[in-house]
Amino acid sequence: TLMHVIAPVEVTWPVTYLQSSFDEWQEENGAQVIEQARKTFQESVGTADAPAVHTTVEHGPIASTLVTATADAWMVVAGTRGMGVIGRALLGSISNGLLHYAHCPVAIVPTDEAQNPDPAAPVLLGIDGSPASDGATSLAFDEASRRGVELIALHAWSDNRVFPLVGVDWQKYEEEGHEVLAERLAGWQEQYPDVRVKRRLVADQPAHWLLDESSQAQLVVVGSRGRGGFKGMLLGSVATKVAQGAKAPVIVVRES
DSSP states (O other), rough: OOEEEOOOOOOOOOOOHHHHHHHHHHHHHHHHHHHHHHHHHHHHHTTTTOOOOOEEESSOOOHHHHHHHHHOSEEEEOOOTTTTHHHTTHHHHHHHHHHHHHOOOOOOOOETTOOOTTTTTTEEOOOSTTHHHHHHHHHHHHHHHHOOOOEEEEEEEEOOOOOOOOTOOOHHHHHHHHHHHHHHHTHHHHHTTTOOOOEEEEEOOOHHHHHHHHOOOOOEESSSTTTTOOOTTSSSSHHHHHHHSSSEEEEEEEEO
């Protein structure tokens, strides 16, 4: 479904004619936006086995209208409108609202980046060690399988770089990190035998590594909860930072 939302605009002029003319322009512009989106979609997927396309123009506050629509959606996709890195750091109220409140996975597409990513580039998965990352893992394996590419599973066993300290057994923590990664991947490799998995274990802030690796990936997938069990990585730092700065499309999977 291609959706365009026309936000209400309060005007200060008292002339009814101007208001009606503006309303007509909004409707015409909305129809043009939807038609252009439909053409872009058809050009992207071609005519063979193309899914049915439904279009709709809604009226209301943009962010809340889209969030409501996600209750019946499998995924919602939003672009960054070519705002560049600085503009994307803010993401805007619409994308930010979707990241925080959408009822389904949210895909953020950096439209300021190359429109034709390397089709052989891997899918990058961030695993945080919580059960909530299962949804992200499932989606990442499915995407890697459909695209016929490698899956890089990255887990940070420490949020900070480690240094030799007396009395601290870093190897023990690293081994626990390997166990977490193995546990979260268990079963998925058997379910998707065609997907080659490369495991990455790091000792640093996960967002830093995910952003760095995103330049070599065609898609980044992260879950919506962090280790601390807060309401979500969406409200915490990792998913938000990745959505803000990744050089590839990012899918954030909320806890079901």
